[in-house]
Amino acid sequence: MTLICEEYFGGCPKCGHLTLVNHGPEHWGVCDIHQLRWNIGSNLFSNWRAQTPEQKSEAHNRLTAMTEVEPLSEGEPIPGAEDAALVVESLFERIGGAA
Ligand SMILES: [Zn+2]
Incomplete structure (x- = not known):
């Protein structure tokens, strides 16, 4: 089974x-788990206009902590x-075997 990235705007490598x-x-x-970021573009979604200065500063701190x-x-x-x-498959086998 091969899992593929299903994200149109790209996924965590x-x-x-x-x-x-x-x-x-x-x-x-x-990706918050791996602390990685990638640029998607600018002004593609209009919801950024609703961002408060606090949210913008929070986003800035979140992004600067991540590696591009x-x-x-x-x-x-x-x-x-x-x-x-x-x-995971092997773990399930072991759990199944123990039951
Ligand atoms: Zn990730």
């Missing part, structure tokens, strides 16, 4: 996850997902 964060008109994709990376593209396999799936 480690796990394929995406959370959208606005910083003013700039849109960023982020190249995201996975939609449809690209998620590295490590296959290994993780095998580990």
